[in-house]
Amino acid sequence: MAHMKDKMIKVALAGNPNVGKSVIFNNLTGAHQHVGNWPGKTVDKKEGFHRFDDKLIYIVDLPGTYSLTALSVEEMIARDYIIYEKPDVVVDIVDASNLERNLYLTMQLMELGANVIIALNKIDLAEKAGMEIDPRKLEEELGVPVIPTIAPKKKGMKELVEKIIELGEKRSQARGGKMLRYEPSVEKFIERLQGEIVSKEKLVKLFNPRWVAIKLLEGDEDVIRKLSEIEGGKEIVEKGAKLREKMSMELGDPEVAIADARYAVIKSIVSRVVGELKRLTASDLLDNVLLDKYLGIPIFFAILWWWFQMAFIGSAPFCDILGDGFAALSNALTGLTGHPFIDYLFFGEYGIIQGIGAVLSFVPLIMLLYFILSLLEDSGYMARAAFVMEKAMRKMGLSGRTIIPMIMGFGCNVPAIYATRIIPEESDRMIAILTNPLMLCGARLIFFSAIAAAFFGAYAGDILFSLYALGVILAFAVAIILRKTFFKGEVSPFVLELPAYQKPSFKVAAIRMWDRGSMYLRKALGVILIGLLIIGILTATDAETFTFTTDPERSLVAALGKSLAPIFTPLNWDWRLIVAMIFGFVAKEIVLGASAMLYGAGEEEIASKLANLYNPIDMYGYMTFILIYIPCIVTIAAIRQETGSWKWTIFTVAYGLALAYIINLLIVTLGHLVLG
């Protein structure tokens, strides 16, 4: 036991009332405690022991006090214990949720020269109240160790004990933390008196000179009495009284002035240690839902679904009116010029107006698709989509950011390919570019939505969805293969700023819709018109005599289609579908426009005409081919520009063609096998 006594560390627990001091005392001492009275006082004195390895810690629970004046019994007990019993460590239990008031006692303990450790208790309550306290910063500011604790949960107890032992064992070292200077008007009095005290050896042995100076300036009766009994003390007391008088002339009541000075120091410390109150913003609430670990992905798909639903439903009436209008126009103008070739070329069933009209009828759908896409982009949601899809995308060998160009690809692949610039790492970006053409763009949608309704009736929506899904699945499959072959290595690290949500502006969306959507109009009146004109001329020209013919079967274009027929016979295409596919390379809308002309039908009847000629399996196969095969010429140019490589551009074209053929063949073969 004597051996134990040597190593015993004497600890006093100090703190304001109701800071959880007795809980910490109980945590530390457990059953090893004793309750008695302070000598000659009616105040409870709790003592106990804590054993840690071979160390024995003696703990005394000082009465809870707000400060260390001589005005109450409790405060006298606490400070006398620290002065005369000289505990190795004073654990100051601080209520983190009430930091300012609690640090007032801390400062006085430090002034007293106690070897202070702060137990920053109720840190959980402080956090709940929206306060963020940095314990390391507090440690730095005060120069004493700070241990965050949650007494009822026994959190931080082990760390507290370890710190007690660490400090208790270096008991000879300088203690009391940093010297916290007060404002100069107060500090000058303290320093002057302190200078006098330092010269009195006996005093210095007993008391901390700075503390004595402060107490004398405060007029602390107990300190005056104690000093008067010590050699040289009277002299100091007199000097103190004089300075106190001078101080009260300058600053008013010295006690108040010193208290103010302490609070000024505390306030500035607290301002550096406590973080700003965190308020829940609307963005926080939205992120809580949209980025939720379970809801995030379903919400993402729900938004995509809603996007397409809105676009289809909203545009349907406009598409119908335009379709009817062009059909009526074409019929009405028949025979206008009186020139049989020109009449045939432009008007009537096989005319260009039918073809262009079929394409233009679907422009409202594209416009609305873009309008809603703009709203999504402006709202700040796109970055959130990247966030929720990051993990899944990474598994496919794609950067999470790739989801943004993928979604944009549903509008048009050209801006989408430019948008891959947001992907910083080169190989990630290459994979994103090379797979983007598989995203079902608006141009292909024009053909698909015209066909789906006639062939699949009530299931048209599901058929369209299946094509979107097929494109995405193939994109992932190609990405995985590319990652395992040409672009080996890890997906680069994901770092993305999530912009604050904002209410999207309808005006901005309308402008953006027009900017992007009018491209489809320009295309319709540009390349598509030219393409259809060429098809029209070829259709009206006899393959043998090179004269005007009204029988497409005998035309040049039929000869062209038929010459390639052997390749496409396994897919059950006739020459018209072949020609439409070939010209679709210029712009995919042409597939619809050309079909309309070649089958002699407008937007209204083309699908029903095709429905008579093809069975749904063969037509679905054709749709998958159109989905997958070579990107349109503008997209190819964009790929060339963004990859900077002809090799990869040609690769994209080649894999697209091969994949399209394979998938089409699989669907036709398996489809007929299963469905007959």
Place this chain on the structure above:
Amino acid sequence: MNLIPLAFLSEGQVGTVVEIRAGRGLTERLLAMGIVPGAKIRVLKSSGPGPILVEIGQTRIALGRGVAMKVMVRGWNSWPI
């Protein structure tokens, strides 16, 4: 003072960025986004193996878990982690 990876802070916890243990490219990107030593960083979302969402000042940044393992922080209230 124990350093822990940002990925180990739980939702709602706050830390101070101490160092970034990543290659030059990534380090520069993080610095440019305000993830600099001394910056106060708060974890808003950290669930499952996906990316985490942090807040620095007024900026929200999504970081892949791999990236978050390379940003070393000093947790403000980081007892038994």
